[in-house]
Amino acid sequence: MANWVVFVASIACLIRVLHASVGDADPVYRSCIQQCEQSGCVGDTCFKNCKFSTNNTIDGPWYMQEPLYRQWKQWDCKSDCQYNCMLEREKERERQGHGPVKYHGKWPFKRVFGIQEPVSVALSGLNLAMQFHGWLSFFVLLYYKLPLRPDNRKTYYEYTGLWHLYGLLAMNSWFWSSVFHTRDIELTEKLDYSSAVILLGFSLIVSILRAFDVRDEAARVMVAAPFIAFVTTHVLYLNFYKLDYGLNMKVCVAMGAIQLLIWAIWAGVTRHPSRFKLWVVVLGGGAAMLLEIYDFPPYKGYVDAHALWHATTIPLTYLWWSFIRDDAEFRTSNLIKKVK
Numbered sequence: 001m002a003n004w005v006v007f008v009a010s011i012a013c014l015i016r017v018l019h020a021s022v023g024d025a026d027p028v029y030r031s032c033i034q035q036c037e038q039s040g041c042v043g044d045t046c047f048k049n050c051k052f053s054t055n056n057t058i059d060g061p062w063y064m065q066e067p068l069y070r071q072w073k074q075w076d077c078k079s080d081c082q083y084n085c086m087l088e089r090e091k092e093r094e095r096q097g098h099g100p101v102k103y104h105g106k107w108p109f110k111r112v113f114g115i116q117e118p119v120s121v122a123l124s125g126l127n128l129a130m131q132f133h134g135w136l137s138f139f140v141l142l143y144y145k146l147p148l149r150p151d152n153r154k155t156y157y158e159y160t161g162l163w164h165l166y167g168l169l170a171m172n173s174w175f176w177s178s179v180f181h182t183r184d185i186e187l188t189e190k191l192d193y194s195s196a197v198i199l200l201g202f203s204l205i206v207s208i209l210r211a212f213d214v215r216d217e218a219a220r221v222m223v224a225a226p227f228i229a230f231v232t233t234h235v236l237y238l239n240f241y242k243l244d245y246g247l248n249m250k251v252c253v254a255m256g257a258i259q260l261l262i263w264a265i266w267a268g269v270t271r272h273p274s275r276f277k278l279w280v281v282v283l284g285g286g287a288a289m290l291l292e293i294y295d296f297p298p299y300k301g302y303v304d305a306h307a308l309w310h311a312t313t314i315p316l317t318y319l320w321w322s323f324i325r326d327d328a329e330f331r332t333s334n335l336i337k338k339v340k
Contacts (some may be wrong), residue, residue, distance in 0.1 A: 007290070024101035029089045042088055044277045050077035083111065100297035108302035119302050122179040123310035128174035130314050135167030141325050146332050156332040162206050168197075171217035173199045177319025186243075189297040194235045195247060198340055200255050201231035207259040211266040228296075274326035281320050 023029060036042050040050030041108060086103050087110075093100070100108055100252045101316040112118040173195040180192035205224045208284035212221055234251055238244065260282075267278050 001097055021102035021105055022090070023101040026089060026101075028092070029103070032085035032088060032122070033078075033081050036085060037077060040077065042081065042084040045084060047077060047080045047084075050080070070315070107297045107304055108301065109298055109304075116184060117181040117307070119307040121178050122180040123307060123314070124174050124181060125312055127310060127317060128171055128178065130317045131167060131170045131174055131321075134317060134324070135164070138163060138167065138321060138325055138328065142328060145259055146329065146335065148149050155328075156335045157328045158331065159206075159210060161326075163328075164210065166202060166206060169195070169199045169202055179206075186234055187191070190239050190243065193238060197238075197248070197252065198231060200252060201227055204255045204259045207262045211262050261265065272327070273330060274323050275325040277319055277326065281323065282317050283318055284312070288316070 032042060037046075037050070040046050040048075047310075082103070086108050088099055090108050100324055102108075109117050140158055142157060146155065146157075148154060154160075173192075176188070176192045176195045180188040182188075205227050208214070208223055209220055214223060234248075238248060263278070263282075267275050272278075288309055291305045291312070295305050298307070
């Protein structure tokens, strides 16, 4: 059942491997930035924050300091120079008949109210809302529609706690995706990477427990412990030692491939009544992943392949939670029959 999160979290791990790009190696672009940092202007556009030093402070009273909201978003002189020089250079390239190129590993997006990738932010927010809707509907189904155990008023479904935690981790991941697309800095990048890795690692645990029908608590702890230790070590390594993009890519691909194999085998042998929903999610996620492989520059500076991928995850997320609810109903029905 965690096939869908494989695509979401794996892509989140892979898509932002930043390297030197054609755009930031352009001598005209570099010259523009150098002149901007000295003059505070790009063409007729000048920036007040270029009066500030690189650490966003100047000598003078408090009211002359850089505004707090700009400090948080790190829109300093260098950032504004890079952004506006990029726009000017892209206008020149368009007049010369050339297509867009990447700058510092990213396509040339146009800001809206200071947001770097407004469409991806909006779609990440919609995905967050869809995850919340799915988790809430799952909660309502279990505690208000399906029967509870008469002795302790707990659910019959053995994987209730796991899916609750999955929902929280998924919402957390989409939240930091929204933040990262709003402003790409080291902190937001690490939070986005970490949340995606944690979600992927937990999904691997869920795939093993559900596919092999592990219901004993002691057995669950034995299965989960090594994966929790590994993911924790990896997250600490990325955040406090080295943000190694290559290593992170290998870790994400390995965890994703293992659980895909597990769920593919399970879907092939199970008689689950909603297994076809799982296949739709798997095939749909595979098709959506082609948008990440076939990367293209943002249309009008706003919508690129990654933004479209965000759009495809919305209906698939709805179907994914529908499958989880079906599984809860299926397992509950079987357990009640056994009790009777």
